Amino acid sequence: GQICGVVKPNRTDRHGKSWESLLALEDEIKDWVDEGLTVIKIGTLLSRRSIVVSPRTLARFASERCGASKKKTTVRVDDPPPGKELQVDFGKLGLIDDDNRKRGCHGLIFTACYSRH
Structure with a gap:
């Protein structure tokens, strides 16, 4: 806690600029997730708009905020x-x-x- 506050004082929510850029597109990313697009495909669509984020950040964002990778029922x-x-x-x-x-x-x-x- 204290060390992170000194090293990264501007990250009170533990997320960086990439996460913030994704927040502005949250509704659109959620729509893509609902359509069944993979995180890789979503990353490709974002990069075509010059929005480049790491695949891991995008995967975490899609999972935490947009409902991607929810466990499906096994029959x-x-x-x-x-x-x-x-x-x-x-x-x-x-x-x-x-x-x-x-x-x-x-x-x-x-x-x-x-x-x-």
């Missing part, structure tokens, strides 16, 4: 009974040598939802 989904569901994915597994040529090796991955194996 649990029961696992299906054994043998009823299988998840399939396709991906590149790597490269293999084939007659001195590197060829991509792709594969299907099957995961049983019940056992996760």
